[in-house]
Amino acid sequence: MREFGELLRTHRIRVGLTQQQLADFAMVSVRAIRDLESGRTRTPRAETVRLLADGLRLDDSSRAELAQAGGRPSVKAGVAPPAPSASIVGREAETAALVALLVSGCGTEQARFGLGGPRLVTVTGVSGVGKTRLALEAAGELHFRHGWSVLWQLTSVPSIDDDQDTVLVTDRRPDPCLLAAHPRLRVLVTALAPTGLAGEHVFPLGPLPDDAAVRLLLTHVHRVRPGFRPEPANHAALIGLVHELDGLPSALEFAAGWFMVYSPQHLLERLRSNPMDPTSAHLRDALRRSLSTLDDEQRRKLADVIEHGSREDLRELSVRGLVRDTGGRYEVLNLVRAAALEPMSEPHFAGDVALTWPC
Numbered sequence: 001m002r003e004f005g006e007l008l009r010t011h012r013i014r015v016g017l018t019q020q021q022l023a024d025f026a027m028v029s030v031r032a033i034r035d036l037e038s039g040r041t042r043t044p045r046a047e048t049v050r051l052l053a054d055g056l057r058l059d060d061s062s063r064a065e066l067a068q069a070g071g072r073p074s075v076k077a078g079v080a081p082p083a084p085s086a087s088i089v090g091r092e093a094e095t096a097a098l099v100a101l102l103v104s105g106c107g108t109e110q111a112r113f114g115l116g117g118p119r120l121v122t123v124t125g126v127s128g129v130g131k132t133r134l135a136l137e138a139a140g141e142l143h144f145r146h147g148w149s150v151l152w153q154l155t156s157v158p159s160i161d162d163d164q165d166t167v168l169v170t171d172r173r174p175d176p177c178l179l180a181a182h183p184r185l186r187v188l189v190t191a192l193a194p195t196g197l198a199g200e201h202v203f204p205l206g207p208l209p210d211d212a213a214v215r216l217l218l219t220h221v222h223r224v225r226p227g228f229r230p231e232p233a234n235h236a237a238l239i240g241l242v243h244e245l246d247g248l249p250s251a252l253e254f255a256a257g258w259f260m261v262y263s264p265q266h267l268l269e270r271l272r273s274n275p276m277d278p279t280s281a282h283l284r285d286a287l288r289r290s291l292s293t294l295d296d297e298q299r300r301k302l303a304d305v306i307e308h309g310s311r312e313d314l315r316e317l318s319v320r321g322l323v324r325d326t327g328g329r330y331e332v333l334n335l336v337r338a339a340a341l342e343p344m345s346e347p348h349f350a351g352d353v354a355l356t357w358p359c
Contacts, residue, residue, distance in 0.1 A: 004044065004069040005037045011056045011066070012037075013282065015171065016132045016190075018253060020223070025136070026055025046072045057136075057152030057169070088137045089219060089249075090212025091130065098123070098138045098203060102167060102186050103146060118201035119179050122189040125205035126321035126336060127286030128250030131190040134205060135169050138188065142167050160185055173197075193293045193320050204319050207247030207333070214238050216249055220256030228259060237264035244271040246324075246333040250283050275338045287339035293320055302332055302340060 002010075012022050012033075019037070023030045028051050035041040044052075049070045053063045088095065104117030123131045142148040146165070151158045153170035160166055160182045167186045168174070173195050174187045189195060194202045208216060214230070217238065221228050230238060241264060245251040258267050270277050276284055291299055302322070314330055317323040323330045332340075 089216040213242035213247040
């Protein structure tokens with residue numbers, strides 16, 4: 001049997017959450033999660049196991065496995081999925097648009113005759129841009145404001161109630177037969193690239209704009225340096241930081257930890273010499289995983305595509321979140337360029353989680 005800490009860490013990384021984010025979702029302290037993953041705590045309380053399973057949105061079989069690893073009886077899922085305890089920053093418009101897209105045309109008759117909005121929506125974007133966080137926020141809106149049932153898929157498909165509007169949230173390529181078999185079902189996928197399935201609506205998620213990125217950065221900074229305040233003397237450095245980090249929420253969160261030892265100006269100097277410097281190994285691997293959705297030739301010519309690529313090439317890169325439009329001109333994200341230039345330790349990415357699919 002796998003150790004509880006190892007299994008917890010595997011599930012957390014699989015859904016793309018940091019320890020702090022899981023703590024927010026599960027309402028468990030970061031220290032408790034850190035102690036469990038490191039093995040310092042080996043026998044968590046039953047309530048802690050249940051909260052972590054809820055925060056990770058585990059299906060029944062994964063819940064049972066986690067409970068068994070913790071030496072506890074199987075924990076049942078709550079009636080309602082827990083809402084994220086920390087408000088999402090800078091994604092209000094995207095959340096509203098995603099919820100409206102899923103709700104449009106819902107209902108038994110509309111679904112049965114294919115009327116209304118799309119039933120398969122895939123949120124795409126580069127690693128670290130916040131796809132999972134947006135999906136969690138949208139799922140909470142659908143459940144608490146619209147009365148939908150919310151299901152989470154990691155391995156086996158959960159049972160679906162055909163008498164209720166339901167959204168299935170997954171990071172896996174869904175079975176196309178699901179939608180045909182369940183007229184009131186919507187499927188919300190988070191992925192690095194589109195699934196390519198018929199009827200799919202692609203919802204690209206780009207970096208945060210400057211003002212939202214600065215707000216998010218400061219939110220994380222205050223967790224490690226509560227007395228820090230933005231002021232005219234450091235405003236330019238804060239803007240420079242979010243530019244260098246491409247407004248990617250995960251990168252901003254990791255960089256915030258360096259405020260314990262660096263001023264914004266000094267941290268910006270480090271970033272300009274190496275944009276990957278203040279990020280984690282997990283984010284570096286995740287960015288390389290984003291690049292793995294391109295073939296070798298596309299990766300080698302990434303910069304050339306910006307200058308000489310076709311509109312179709314630019315669309316494929318934009319959907320994957322590897323480039324952004326800066327007002328009529330496309331540019332490769334700083335972190336993506338840095339990840340492409342760094343040598344890879346392995347030519348392929350091992351693992352049993354389907355993170356992306358060829359178009």
